Amino acid sequence: MSDVLDDLRRYPDVEAPNLYAVDATDRLVLDEAAAALADAADGTVVVIGDRYGALTLGAVARHGVTGVRVHQDRLTGERALHANAERLGLGGFTSHGMTPELVAGARLVLLQLPRSLDALDEVAGLVAEHADPAVVVVAGGRVKHMTTAMNDVLGRHLAVVEARLARQKSRVLVASSPRPASERPARRWPECATHGDLVVCAHGGAFAGTGIDIGTRELLAHLDEVPQTTGTAVDLGCGTGVLAVAVARLRPGMAVVATDESAVAVASARATVEANGVADRVTVTRADGAGDLPDASVDLVLLNPPFHVGAAVVPAAARALFADAARVLRPGGELWTVWNSHLHYRPALEQVVGPTRQVGRDPKFTVTVSTRS
Template sequence: MSEILTLESLDLRLRRFPETQQSELIAWDAADELLMLNALPEVRGRLLIINDHFGALGCAAARLNPIWVNDSFVAHQALKQNLDLNALPRPAHCLADLDQLTEPVDQVWIKLPRNLRYLEHLLDWLNGHLPQGTPVVIAARLKEMPSTLKALTEHYLDEIQPSRIRKKARLLSGVTSNRRASEPLVLTWQAPATEFLLENHPNTFAGQKLDVAAHLMLTHIPHGHRRIIDLGCGNGILALAAAKANPDAHILAVDESWHGVTSCRANLARVLPAERFEVHWDDCLTEVAPASADLVLCNPPFHQQQAVTDHIAWQMFRDAKRALAKGGRLRVIGNRHLGYHIKLNRLFGKVETVAANAKFVILDAIK
């Protein structure tokens, strides 16, 4: 795996966070390079960088003291790691959400998010808070640019100009307008076959629907537990179900997405007293005390940004084992082909199948 990015006047050492054994995965891509080559020399005034996955752009522009915004707690850790590797100064403002921005901005870079509803939120916010005509550059690899991107950007931005393609990546340059979203971008909806009213902020996983794995997991929430963790909580649907099934339990919900924990906090606060729950923005269970839980519920992701990988699931499983008291259970759901039973057997030694269908399996790993 290459760690060195050499590009004209730039010479950076960059690592993914957390580190992975998949040798083909690096901490930057061709869209990052294109921004560094084409947009970095044109920066005038205060730069705002949004959705920089592993801090490559933050490192390249570090001498400009940019404002750096990312929904992902892990991305914040990656930026810190890579700034330290290159002995570069930390930006004065590293924010989780644009709503935390209080400084003026003269130019914006956006790495295209996987979730276009989140991109719409970003563009809508920029149009509502920055002067009309503020330059905005969106960077992405061609394979990540869906057919709906053109209409979305044209709705919010003026004077859009696509760059020339380099290494199968492209920039879309435009300027802010005064056009805003016609409907609320924070969604409120009733989860099917439940009593739960859910609020989803734009970058929360699954949007305005219940993903298939969560739907199955909801029918297999155990009873009789007092200290429960929802690991990778998203909007908190499993935490809500666990609280209902275990009325004496304290619930800890954890996610690395700021919009996820914001949604979850609102959803839990709607039905639970404040003393019954906590919501943490964190990298898995890094800040959770050992042997502090009886039950961990987990529906792990199998990708980080655009890369398919199992290292996040591995970290979740290891952290869950550390957080569980002796005899505690990790209840996890995953696609059958991912082979979680093998990983969990290796880690816990005792694994039971709770339920399965043609696509998914629910497993209990017992400490």
């Protein structure tokens, strides 16, 4: 009989013969949780960190589980789950943010372990506070990315943490028995830190946390040179929203839109915007690139592009954002970009956006301005 896992795709994420929608960790988590899934009552199963739908649709198709609540950080992963479900004629799940409603009353949580210990801390804290006291967390990861610190983080919130035997270079941690509130750490997220007159807020797992990464610092150093004073500015791939807040303060006549496909980034950016008192002029949106912004509707784009997706170096991610910037910029509008100097993005910027000049450079980073042709 065909297994649903064999039919999953990564679409709309990048697809290639060496890229897979399901890995050994997905299969191990589902196998370890099989007995609990078979007995699960409607609405008591939660899935967190599902990449392309393997955990969610595996639970639904293999065990007839219904009412599954799902949280995925990447919008691409969320869309892949829904696309797979539609193509295979499956339902029985709903997508949620990282909120108490996600885990309220849950008795079984299937978790793809995040790389960030802070992200794991936020998940474990939410589960311990809001799930059913009988909840069991089945958390899986690749052995090469796992550390005993993960056991410690889970153990701060759940009293019993057991490591199961590894299989195909993956391992599962099973955690249960939420600690009473008096024994758990105080709720941390979002955390905020002050940098001069700028407050940066971050949820667990946000890139750079409450700090300001050095690439963003390089771009910040040149923002007062931006000529635009009115119209619309976009912080593309906004992370914690530092650039959006900075341009809103420097150019109070501009409306600012901050976009990111990461749910944790969007939640962090919204907190940062609120903390800095610019929520009346900055709109934060979860979107793939520039999302639904109309063509030729924007005067300024600020971009500190990622060159990693997970553990992989993916130059195509930056190039896709360059194309999105080109699409939404009006003729004469400008893309201000900071990038790792060794990546040599200038020819791509010239080709995709338009004439590009350098406004800053050091051994690590280059800051360029590209004018839309």
